[in-house]
Amino acid sequence: MAISNIRYGEGVTKEIGMDLQNLGAKRVCLMTDKNLSQLPPVNAVLNSLAKYGINFQMYDNVRVEPTDQSFLDAITFAKKGEFDAYVAVGGGSVMDTCKAANLYSSSPMSDFLDYVNAPIGKGKPVTVPLKPLIAVPTTAGTGSETTGVAIFDFKELKVKTGIASRAIKPTLGIIDPLHTLSMPERIVANSGFDVLCHALESYTALPYNMRSPCPSNPINRPAYQGSNPISDVWALHALRIVAKYLKRAIRNPEDREARANMHLASAFAGIGFGNAGVHLCHGMSYPISGLVKTYKPKDYNVDHSLVPHGLSVVLTSPAVFAFTAQMHPERHLEAAEILGADIRTARIKDAGFILADTLRKFLFDLNVDDGLAAIGYSKADIPALVKGTLPQERVTKLSPRPQTEEDLSALFEASMKLY
């Protein structure tokens, strides 16, 4: 299991110019999105680049919830720039786009599908050397600063997929909790739900020693290895922080302690799921995002419709954990307890029900949209949602309980309305 380099602390962003000097970088690509380019996190980076005289070009055309096309635009920019280092300042959308730009500009002869996860792409292993990439997360959500994963919406297929390789993991993640202070309420909430699901899914994922096939050569093993004693430490720790701080972080933008803790929890959960993997909430979320109709979430300063990633994973979580609990009921019950359920008189066979109920209350308290129906889906969409989940076997096969198409249908149906 490989774990990333991270640096944590209020204000540590100011050192980024020095880090780039230490790397000997002569042409730096700074990536961000249009909204962030006007906000304090990007400012802090620009100040440090200026102070240390770093030569850079800025790309602020990252699409929130990136697509194959928006990845390609960034890749074109990267190829032209011939950069020797990358800096990504933003949420998962920016960090993932920057990973893809670094990868394909370092492997200019590759076809875009070469590195995209099979069966959608070819899933080729990355053997070219990449440039250093410093990731500066500004949401408290994806943990992308610690993972070798880049996710995008494949427009043609109307489904999200990604690239997964240790090679695209950032060289350094700079976790500066000051950056979380500018996040509006719903961005804190939705990115926080992503942390919640990363922790819950990696803790309940199929155990590493039950995964099959397990390629005999270690080099061929996937990044996602199933739950294991090391990822468990991170998942549980992240879950405890979510339980303690997420509500506070959402409700009070001045609550530095809560926002800083969520920022760290995001990296912790990233380290956990980056090794163990996620399963059904994520697998089912990709068509939920990909098939979006007209939903425009509050607080997102963008001009296209989208289902924020964290929302797309959390809406199915009550149904998913009610379904998976029979395989590891103790872990599901433990998670419910951490999230505040009183389990003193609980029966182990009710673990799934108890965790689902705890999650529903948690979401209700936080004014989350009432299920898939509230974001524009109806029963008629279920076949398409199921069809979009099937190619996500890279993650769905990590579910502790195998699922049929009927099971997936039932899970989507149960997620239409939560309260």
Next chain:
Amino acid sequence: MAISNIRYGEGVTKEIGMDLQNLGAKRVCLMTDKNLSQLPPVNAVLNSLAKYGINFQMYDNVRVEPTDQSFLDAITFAKKGEFDAYVAVGGGSVMDTCKAANLYSSSPMSDFLDYVNAPIGKGKPVTVPLKPLIAVPTTAGTGSETTGVAIFDFKELKVKTGIASRAIKPTLGIIDPLHTLSMPERIVANSGFDVLCHALESYTALPYNMRSPCPSNPINRPAYQGSNPISDVWALHALRIVAKYLKRAIRNPEDREARANMHLASAFAGIGFGNAGVHLCHGMSYPISGLVKTYKPKDYNVDHSLVPHGLSVVLTSPAVFAFTAQMHPERHLEAAEILGADIRTARIKDAGFILADTLRKFLFDLNVDDGLAAIGYSKADIPALVKGTLPQERVTKLSPRPQTEEDLSALFEASMKLY
């Protein structure tokens, strides 16, 4: 903070030949000690090397508790062999020797003192590229498979010191709990005490944001950064495992669950202290080992006198934590509780006393020698022990409470007898 690659599982050692093939290794150096060369862990590695047709040379001349001379012998072997990869199979003595052999054979013009920690050596930063090193720990103690540290006994000065650089951190640690089954009782105990102290010291070390000087350029920051929210996770988790499993692991060689858990705890605590650092128990342990007279510990199949590292750190632990507690009493109390103390009616100002008492009981239950007197020291040795501690400022300055020479004297004196 950088964290290592580790692979965990019963029997995973059998893959090591494939790992070396994947690395393209053509001439491998296999290091171990004489005792281990006859035991199952080395056998398992040899079988895998044979199966994958790996060309290697074996060096089994590692000294248990290495010295500058024993490091130099291994370095000479490594320089002659012109190896392209290293495999270390053993405890900290083997892994540390192998790190040094890899470092100096990759930097053949360097003087031995160049990389040794200042003020004893020159503490130069490592800028040469090293060969891959795969570490296979066979004790559950040092966590050296996860750290950039190599410790040796500097005979001339009669004091232990070391080399500390991220560059010497193993490329991969293979944690195969089967290897712990051949450990005799006292080796389990002493290496387990090392885990205990790594966890306690890194959890109570000076917080990262109170350390000074804090070099403004990240590249110049020491490996040991002070306690921080990430190392805390590892330290606490390791401490909980020690509390639950160390006694079982010592008493019953068949208790696989306990021995496997201690093997993982050793790596967890290593990741924790490898980033946060250790402080007084370790700083004071170096002269305790270095000045050894005639002590020959039970169960160590070696022909020279030595104080096993884990024993040398744990004997001062009651005195040390009674001394440091006033700086972070809550953390000391929390540690005592994890180790089994009933703190429901405890007063916070008694935290040091309570932790010290808990440690003394723990050691008494495990038949640990009754203090420094029992391993051959008397009051008359205290000035020499203090003198040997003074150059260990790399670690002692991480103590949450600054110490004078008189304080150190008093700590050694209080550690002469424990029960």
